[in-house]
Amino acid sequence: MFDLDLWREIFQSINKNRTRSLLSGFTVAFAILLFAILFGIANGLKNTFKEAFGDDATNVIFINSGTTTQASKGLQAGRKIQFKNEDFNYIKDEFAEKVEFITGRIYRNVNASYRNEKNSYSVRAVHPDHQFLEKTIVEEGRYINQNDLQNRSKVVVIGRLVEEDLFSKTTALGKYINLSGIPYKVVGVFSDDGDDNEERMIYMPISTAQQVYGNNDYIDQINLSYNSKLNYDQALSFGNDLTRELKKRFSVAPSDQRAIRIFNMAEGSKNVDMMTFSLTVIILVIGFGTLVAGVVGISNIMIFIVKERTKEIGIRKALGASPRNIVSIILIESILITAIAGYVGLLIGVGVLELAGPSLEVYFIKDPGVSNSLVFGATVTLIIAGAIAGYVPAKKASQIKPIVALRND
Amino acid sequence: MLQIHQLHKSYPIGDSSLHVLKGIDLSVEEGEMVAIMGSSGSGKSTLLNIIGMLDEADSGEYILDGLTIKDLTEKKAAVYRNKFLGFIFQSFNLINYKTALENVALPLYYQGMKRKERLELAMFHLEKVGLAEWSHHLPKELSGGQKQRVAIARALAANPKLLLADEPTGALDTKTSHEIMAFIQHLNDEGKTILMVTHEEDIANMCKRIIRLRDGVIMEDTKVNQVRAEQYV
Numbered sequence A: 001m002f003d004l005d006l007w008r009e010i011f012q013s014i015n016k017n018r019t020r021s022l023l024s025g026f027t028v029a030f031a032i033l034l035f036a037i038l039f040g041i042a043n044g045l046k047n048t049f050k051e052a053f054g055d056d057a058t059n060v061i062f063i064n065s066g067t068t069t070q071a072s073k074g075l076q077a078g079r080k081i082q083f084k085n086e087d088f089n090y091i092k093d094e095f096a097e098k099v100e101f102i103t104g105r106i107y108r109n110v111n112a113s114y115r116n117e118k119n120s121y122s123v124r125a126v127h128p129d130h131q132f133l134e135k136t137i138v139e140e141g142r143y144i145n146q147n148d149l150q151n152r153s154k155v156v157v158i159g160r161l162v163e164e165d166l167f168s169k170t171t172a173l174g175k176y177i178n179l180s181g182i183p184y185k186v187v188g189v190f191s192d193d194g195d196d197n198e199e200r201m202i203y204m205p206i207s208t209a210q211q212v213y214g215n216n217d218y219i220d221q222i223n224l225s226y227n228s229k230l231n232y233d234q235a236l237s238f239g240n241d242l243t244r245e246l247k248k249r250f251s252v253a254p255s256d257q258r259a260i261r262i263f264n265m266a267e268g269s270k271n272v273d274m275m276t277f278s279l280t281v282i283i284l285v286i287g288f289g290t291l292v293a294g295v296v297g298i299s300n301i302m303i304f305i306v307k308e309r310t311k312e313i314g315i316r317k318a319l320g321a322s323p324r325n326i327v328s329i330i331l332i333e334s335i336l337i338t339a340i341a342g343y344v345g346l347l348i349g350v351g352v353l354e355l356a357g358p359s360l361e362v363y364f365i366k367d368p369g370v371s372n373s374l375v376f377g378a379t380v381t382l383i384i385a386g387a388i389a390g391y392v393p394a395k396k397a398s399q400i401k402p403i404v405a406l407r408n409d
Numbered sequence B: 001m002l003q004i005h006q007l008h009k010s011y012p013i014g015d016s017s018l019h020v021l022k023g024i025d026l027s028v029e030e031g032e033m034v035a036i037m038g039s040s041g042s043g044k045s046t047l048l049n050i051i052g053m054l055d056e057a058d059s060g061e062y063i064l065d066g067l068t069i070k071d072l073t074e075k076k077a078a079v080y081r082n083k084f085l086g087f088i089f090q091s092f093n094l095i096n097y098k099t100a101l102e103n104v105a106l107p108l109y110y111q112g113m114k115r116k117e118r119l120e121l122a123m124f125h126l127e128k129v130g131l132a133e134w135s136h137h138l139p140k141e142l143s144g145g146q147k148q149r150v151a152i153a154r155a156l157a158a159n160p161k162l163l164l165a166d167e168p169t170g171a172l173d174t175k176t177s178h179e180i181m182a183f184i185q186h187l188n189d190e191g192k193t194i195l196m197v198t199h200e201e202d203i204a205n206m207c208k209r210i211i212r213l214r215d216g217v218i219m220e221d222t223k224v225n226q227v228r229a230e231q232y233v
Helices: A004-016 A018-053 A085-094 A146-151 A160-167 A196-200 A206-212 A232-249 A265-308 A310-318 A323-363 A372-399 A402-407 B044-051 B074-084 B100-111 B115-128 B144-157 B174-189
Strands: A060-065 A099-114 A117-126 A137-141 A155-159 A176-179 A182-191 A201-205 A221-226 A260-264 B002-013 B016-028 B033-037 B059-064 B085-088 B162-166 B193-197 B209-214 B217-223
Touching (some): A004 A018, A004 A323, A004 B115, A018 A265, A018 A372, A060 A232, A060 A265, A085 A099, A085 A232, A099 A206, A146 A206, A155 A176, A155 A196, A160 A196, A196 A201, A201 A206, A232 A265, A260 A265, A265 A323, A310 A372, A310 A402, A310 B074, A323 A372, A323 B074, B016 B044, B016 B217, B033 B044, B033 B174, B044 B059, B044 B162, B074 B085, B100 B115, B100 B144, B115 B144, B162 B174, B174 B193
Parallel strands (some): A155 A182, B033 B193
Antiparallel strands (some): A060 A221, A060 A260, A099 A117, A099 A176, A137 A182, A155 A201, A176 A182, B002 B016, B002 B059, B209 B217
């Protein structure tokens, strides 16, 4: 297979016809370069988008309580609605099939201290499911669990930055942290993909907070995620059912918008999905378009090259070259040029993205880049296209009677 | 060496066709030096091309060195051309990006000869045409006469049985023409069979036999007293 003389012929042909080789190489390199850069930028946009919306689970419903604005069932307007444990359990049981994770929340602000370090932080008292709703990443130890809830244990899970603030260089796990005068054992340290505020949070069991901060069974807010099998419409109607049932339960007028407020992420997630989808479509169109342009370019050049070499082909045939000799010399030359040029284009493209990437973040383009396999695939596509585009005219030329080829001036 | 019997060839021109060769009968012995003459359109180049397997006849018989040339595939034709025939063209037809030496070595490459061997052999033939010092020059750096000599060296490289020349002096001035003819005569003296197409009377007279074609048939086939080209050089 490996024929040194054939390769010598090909390298000579490439080397001695530099303009031609460079021109065809340039087309390929440019196509791959454009492909890499456009694809990279589109990917960067997608990354930004994902980051902006990807922190929390998207199939989430927040339920908040407020004050009634309308009189209903003999009760006056201005009544304060307060969720309790029984309401939490009601939702959990009533909608068991549709609810994936559910948690209550109580918010408090505390002054936390460990030895001489002091700072004030927000406390979220939650159920164990909260971990999955907030996509909290437990770095050390564990999260709040069912035992803590039952025993009303005085344990906390602290944010990475809380540990950094209060424990400086030592580890917080297993130590006791003082929250507004009461010591709690640190059972876990967490991080979060959200902003720094999320990592300056302290989580404790909701039952513990209920006992410590008022000895009641109040809940400030209920968060839940619905079964991801629900489609958009089902998710919306689930939200509506929830609203209606809760309003009935608290004897709130159906048109009262303030007493019970439900925020359903499904309403926004439809837009997010649409946006991601159209971005993907744009990316595909760009990629496909550049590739097609590249293929057309190579095809043109191959036809031109074969035309230009018709006379040479005639001479070679008169001297005893078989059609196979002719096809292989033209084809291998074109594949070689396409492969090298494609690789150069790829290197430049990736290099440009690497260099320009960081400064593009202001334009909502984050980590622009293309997977190697993708660009490799694109290059291979171009090589195959170039080979096919070259094969047809080369085959044709190899079939021309040498006398016709020789007459070509 | 070469027998041709009732050879016909026509070319399509638009809807009709042009009958170029209308039954050629021809026999050439080994060691002959034949000039094919005729006005343009008489079919002389077509005949040479068919003999050179660059073109194919419509009907008739063509036997080269005892081998019937018929229904050739391109692959087979390539082998025969390489083995039996050497070409010399009016416009030299050297490959412009190859040096004189590489041009001469090309037929040997298609024979599958090793690089070192074929370059040595090519050098030997270049020396024979007196261009050893020019072996590494590109065709564009050579004069017309030198180019034709390179082409002759290339035609000889594969040691063909038959040398075909299509107006070998057509693009050269008189003095250079005579030089080239002297070369070709010399080759013939060594025993090479030569067939050439020309429309110049004095060049034809330097061959040993003249065949005159008109409207696709042989009008005249005469042996002549060869005029030696050396005396003009």
